[in-house]
Amino acid sequence: MNSNPQDGTSVKKYGLALHTASRELGLAISNFAGDSRCKTWNLDRDLATHLHQYLVEFIQPQTWADLAFIAVAKGPGGFTGTRMGMVTARTLAQQLDIPVFAISTLAAVAWAEPPQPPLAKGGLLNMEPPLATGGLLNTEPPQPPLAKGGLLSAESSLAKGGLLSAESPLAKGGFLSIALQMPAQRGQLFGAVYSVNKDSGLTELFPDTVMTAESWQEKLESLESSYQLIEVGSELGWSVSSVLELAYLEWQMGSRPDWSDALPFYGQHPVKGH
Numbered sequence: 001m002n003s004n005p006q007d008g009t010s011v012k013k014y015g016l017a018l019h020t021a022s023r024e025l026g027l028a029i030s031n032f033a034g035d036s037r038c039k040t041w042n043l044d045r046d047l048a049t050h051l052h053q054y055l056v057e058f059i060q061p062q063t064w065a066d067l068a069f070i071a072v073a074k075g076p077g078g079f080t081g082t083r084m085g086m087v088t089a090r091t092l093a094q095q096l097d098i099p100v101f102a103i104s105t106l107a108a109v110a111w112a113e114p115p116q117p118p119l120a121k122g123g124l125l126n127m128e129p130p131l132a133t134g135g136l137l138n139t140e141p142p143q144p145p146l147a148k149g150g151l152l153s154a155e156s157s158l159a160k161g162g163l164l165s166a167e168s169p170l171a172k173g174g175f176l177s178i179a180l181q182m183p184a185q186r187g188q189l190f191g192a193v194y195s196v197n198k199d200s201g202l203t204e205l206f207p208d209t210v211m212t213a214e215s216w217q218e219k220l221e222s223l224e225s226s227y228q229l230i231e232v233g234s235e236l237g238w239s240v241s242s243v244l245e246l247a248y249l250e251w252q253m254g255s256r257p258d259w260s261d262a263l264p265f266y267g268q269h270p271v272k273g274h
Helices: 044-059 079-096 105-112 213-222 237-252
Strands: 014-019 024-030 036-042 067-073 100-103 176-183 189-197 201-211 228-231
Touching: 014 079, 014 237, 024 044, 024 237, 036 044, 036 237, 044 079, 067 079, 067 237, 079 100, 100 105, 100 237, 105 176, 105 189, 105 201, 105 237, 189 213, 201 213, 201 237
Parallel strands: 014 067, 067 100, 176 228
Antiparallel strands: 014 024, 024 036, 176 189, 189 201
């Protein structure tokens, strides 16, 4: 369902992203024309208490009326946190009549991964927050938005090193296959494989799936090409900037998903036996 208009001349200029699928709360906002910021808080079990307060404070000096779309991490991740972020994003999008993009937490980590030569099968990296400079949500002072439309202008682009510049987040040389594994409940794993292309973004080679460690290993052994294997940790709020960037890629391709289409991915029921 895509009921929102695809008018690229809208005066709404900012995208807002929420990441609540781990112990960290991550928030990011950008007009993709130089005015960007993101922040994380390690709230753990206090997420429900502080989410809305931090969200209201974070968005300032922008207002809700400045938003063109919302992006949210849909999981896999913590059941309660993921649900809370999804409900918040859906409610805001419904009230503001704007699209909401539900982005895989594993896809966001894959997009954030600094470019590395593909490892031989079986290699493993521990994913840490990226330290690259000059990206979408860098700490440099914000620059004035582009004339005629800001985010929605056909000619908008990111600052040097950002998503749409000549120097993309990936190194020159095309795609990179990334396999990601993340602990799930009851001794299982979440696994997914994506190819990352500097020009077109992510392609899903194997969807986010919960499985046994043995099944995941069999899947990795069946891959026909080399890949980079990343073990995803439990603090993922830092990847909220990637959630926002991936949503913006979809926005540029004309996608305007209705709030009702945004659904969480849990993979498992929180209660054993269901």
